[in-house]
Amino acid sequence: MNEESDGFRRPTTKDIARFAGVSRATVDRVLNDREGVRQPTIDKVHEAIRELGFVRNVAAANLATGRSYRFLHLLPRTGDQFIEELERYVSEAANAFIAERIVARVERIDMNDPHLVAAYLSGLDPADWDGVAIMAPRSPQVRDAVFRLSERGLKVMSFVTSQEDEASDGFVGIDNRAAGATAGLLMGRFLGERHGTVAVLAETMTSQDSLNRRYGFDRQIGERFSGIRVPASLETYGDPDRTRSILSNICTHYRDLCGLYILSAEARIPLEILREIDAQDDLVVIAHERTAATVSALREGRLDALITQDPGHLARSVLRRLKAKCDGYEVLADQERIRTEILMETNL
Amino acid sequence: MNEESDGFRRPTTKDIARFAGVSRATVDRVLNDREGVRQPTIDKVHEAIRELGFVRNVAAANLATGRSYRFLHLLPRTGDQFIEELERYVSEAANAFIAERIVARVERIDMNDPHLVAAYLSGLDPADWDGVAIMAPRSPQVRDAVFRLSERGLKVMSFVTSQEDEASDGFVGIDNRAAGATAGLLMGRFLGERHGTVAVLAETMTSQDSLNRRYGFDRQIGERFSGIRVPASLETYGDPDRTRSILSNICTHYRDLCGLYILSAEARIPLEILREIDAQDDLVVIAHERTAATVSALREGRLDALITQDPGHLARSVLRRLKAKCDGYEVLADQERIRTEILMETNL
DNA sequence: AGCAATATGAGGCACGTGTCTCAGAATTTT
DNA sequence: AAAATTCTGAGACACGTGCCTCATATTGCT
Numbered sequence: 140m141n142e143e144s145d146g147f148r149r150p151t152t153k154d155i156a157r158f159a160g161v162s163r164a165t166v167d168r169v170l171n172d173r174e175g176v177r178q179p180t181i182d183k184v185h186e187a188i189r190e191l192g193f194v195r196n197v198a199a200a201n202l203a204t205g206r207s208y209r210f211l212h213l214l215p216r217t218g219d220q221f222i223e224e225l226e227r228y229v230s231e232a233a234n235a236f237i238a239e240r241i242v243a244r245v246e247r248i249d250m251n252d253p254h255l256v257a258a259y260l261s262g263l264d265p266a267d268w269d270g271v272a273i274m275a276p277r278s279p280q281v282r283d284a285v286f287r288l289s290e291r292g293l294k295v296m297s298f299v300t301s302q303e304d305e306a307s308d309g310f311v312g313i314d315n316r317a318a319g320a321t322a323g324l325l326m327g328r329f330l331g332e333r334h335g336t337v338a339v340l341a342e343t344m345t346s347q348d349s350l351n352r353r354y355g356f357d358r359q360i361g362e363r364f365s366g367i368r369v370p371a372s373l374e375t376y377g378d379p380d381r382t383r384s385i386l387s388n389i390c391t392h393y394r395d396l397c398g399l400y401i402l403s404a405e406a407r408i409p410l411e412i413l414r415e416i417d418a419q420d421d422l423v424v425i426a427h428e429r430t431a432a433t434v435s436a437l438r439e440g441r442l443d444a445l446i447t448q449d450p451g452h453l454a455r456s457v458l459r460r461l462k463a464k465c466d467g468y469e470v471l472a473d474q475e476r477i478r479t480e481i482l483m484e485t486n487l
Numbered sequence: 488m489n490e491e492s493d494g495f496r497r498p499t500t501k502d503i504a505r506f507a508g509v510s511r512a513t514v515d516r517v518l519n520d521r522e523g524v525r526q527p528t529i530d531k532v533h534e535a536i537r538e539l540g541f542v543r544n545v546a547a548a549n550l551a552t553g554r555s556y557r558f559l560h561l562l563p564r565t566g567d568q569f570i571e572e573l574e575r576y577v578s579e580a581a582n583a584f585i586a587e588r589i590v591a592r593v594e595r596i597d598m599n600d601p602h603l604v605a606a607y608l609s610g611l612d613p614a615d616w617d618g619v620a621i622m623a624p625r626s627p628q629v630r631d632a633v634f635r636l637s638e639r640g641l642k643v644m645s646f647v648t649s650q651e652d653e654a655s656d657g658f659v660g661i662d663n664r665a666a667g668a669t670a671g672l673l674m675g676r677f678l679g680e681r682h683g684t685v686a687v688l689a690e691t692m693t694s695q696d697s698l699n700r701r702y703g704f705d706r707q708i709g710e711r712f713s714g715i716r717v718p719a720s721l722e723t724y725g726d727p728d729r730t731r732s733i734l735s736n737i738c739t740h741y742r743d744l745c746g747l748y749i750l751s752a753e754a755r756i757p758l759e760i761l762r763e764i765d766a767q768d769d770l771v772v773i774a775h776e777r778t779a780a781t782v783s784a785l786r787e788g789r790l791d792a793l794i795t796q797d798p799g800h801l802a803r804s805v806l807r808r809l810k811a812k813c814d815g816y817e818v819l820a821d822q823e824r825i826r827t828e829i830l831m832e833t834n835l
Numbered sequence: 836a837g838c839a840a841t842a843t844g845a846g847g848c849a850c851g852t853g854t855c856t857c858a859g860a861a862t863t864t865t
Numbered sequence: 866a867a868a869a870t871t872c873t874g875a876g877a878c879a880c881g882t883g884c885c886t887c888a889t890a891t892t893g894c895t
């Protein structure tokens with residue numbers, strides 16, 4: 140647009156140099172914290188930067204350095220719709236960022252054995268990659284491998300599933316306790332006056348994420364909805380037959396069954412079986428993540444609410460954060476926060 | 488990071504030129520659709536671009552053109568917490584984008600008289616601004632002024648409040664029908680078996696946004712919750728005294744009052760008065776927008792749910808869309824979609 | 836005071852693209 | 866076939882920053 144004609148020019152390093160009464164070389168030394176500059180000089184430069192409101196022209200800087208960013212995304216090989224969706228979004232985000240010189244590749248690897256994952260990570264050459272984003276179940280092996288990778292200079296982020304504390308800056312994803320709590324709160328509110336049993340269905344409860352969700356769920360129910368009983372989580376191991384027998388079992392066993400919380404990311408199989416066995420109509424069902432299966436279940440009234448994280452945002456955030464780590468600057472915290480979203484029929 | 492050492496170099500215009508067997512000047516003519524190039528030559532260049540996967544280095548391009556973007560944001564002068572918040576976020580977004588050569592200024596102007604707004608817009612000099620973002624109540628005068636502005640080459644976006652169809656690409660914000668529908672659905676679900684009257688409170692029903700929200704709300708209630716009755720909307724005109732008398736009136740008048748939908752963006756006054764008059768405890772209250780007042784009401788249980796749009800996202804999206812319009816490229820639709828969010832205590 | 840060490844300046848090249856100009860080639864028109 | 870017209874090429878400069886070298890100025894030390 141405006142051709143800098145109209146006096147609207149941002150200050151450059153040259154302006155800083157002139158204002159501070161030093162040379163551009165010195166400004167450069169200060170800006171890129173190179174050594175060999177005395178404190179008073181450094182101060183003068185910073186003063187000029189402050190005074191003129193200088194902001195480094197990243198475009199020019201990137202151009203000068205010819206920098207590019209090679210990021211590797213590691214996703215589990217096994218998985219159903221959620222993983223597929225996620226992979227799609229990661230690829231799409233990668234595509235959207237090539238203009239910023241970000242080159243991202245997505246690999247699906249076997250995440251079941253932590254030793255294998257750790258070995259894979261150890262085999263990565265820091266000369267090939269600037270950063271790695273990994274979604275793997277939390278395990279000491281993987282956590283250590285991640286740590287060693289970053290020691291070798293690679294920037295690493297875990298996403299969806301955290302290797303450490305979910306609040307750490309090496310993680311992009313939702314707070315699973317909050318997600319579980321939201322599910323619990325919604326369940327309680329939707330049930331209203333109705334008392335009874337709410338079943339919790341999970342692929343497995345061995346993962347930290349599952350435990351966190353369950354913890355948050357229980358807390359809400361326990362604190363606010365005394366009329367609701369929540370037995371131990373039922374594990375499907377992703378097996379349709381097992382899921383079927385679990386679901387028909389609880390329907391007959393708990394005469395007062397009034398709710399079902401599907402805690403895992405992949406809800407397709409339980410939802411299909413639920414329709415198949417023709418479960419009671421007023422059962423309140425809450426699940427996680429937006430996939431083809433959950434969306435249609437929501438539309439058809441077989442699902443009451445969905446607790447989700449926006450996979451597109453997730454994927455873009457991972458890239459932005461990796462880039463920020465490489466460049467050593469702070470991300471815009473507000474923009475990168477992954478929200479725990481509640482979806483219903485009306486706000487899909 | 489990698490210093491292009493490792494064979495990882497994106498193709499440049501020079502590469503395109505070599506591959507297509509033409510000169511860089513010709514490539515440039517094609518890229519920036521300048522005339523004077525024969526079709527076969529154009530095709531050769533496009534072929535090379537496709538073949539090599541060329542993506543224009545925007546950093547370099549912006550550097551070369553010395554382009555900067557001057558955007559003006561117009562917000563209503565009057566308003567309470569929501570507007571204040573919004574202004575804060577707009578300024579913050581503007582700040583975050585100065586690295587991309589975006590200079591944004593925020594003005595608060597009187598939006599009550601459409602003629603004044605239109606006059607203000609007409610007075611804007613396209614030489615001073617590249618784009619304008621405006622949040623003003625829908626009116627023919629403003630809509631026409633917006634139209635004339637864009638005819639004069641200025642890029643214009645409306646946000647929060649649309650001048651045209653909410654689906655148009657000149658608007659950033661939520662679909663207010665969907666927002667109202669979400670409020671209605673939640674209201675119905677939270678009430679469960681309870682039947683009775685739900686009151687709708689609005690600052691004014693003269694705005695299109697209010698009408699849309701009410702429309703969506705009514706549809707949900709009418710379609711799915713036959714036990715709920717929703718009388719005509721009650722208008723507060725933002726006046727605390729009037730609000731107080733309305734609220735105490737309905738509490739006594741409707742013996743079966745069970746819910747309250749605060750439809751307008753500013754919910755502070757109704758919420759405060761609701762606490763003050765000590766309304767019944769099991770009243771289901773749903774409001775819009777995240778502000779200090781609504782957040783604390785949610786935390787204290789005086790509010791059951793909040794339908795919101797993320798103001799930070801809104802502000803950033805406006806800037807990105809304006810910039811995209813200036814540069815004539817498409818935005819990442821997925822990233823720019825403003826979600827209708829549901830907030831409860833657990834996912835604030 | 837003289838010397839070594841350190842701090843600073845001056846200047847140049849590179850990055851990829853936009854935007855000129857001018858000359859020469861290819862094509863069309865006469 | 867010659868002239869007029871339209872395309873295309875070659876080259877230059879600019880944008881703001883990073884990074885380098887070499888010379889000179891300044892400081893600290895003995």
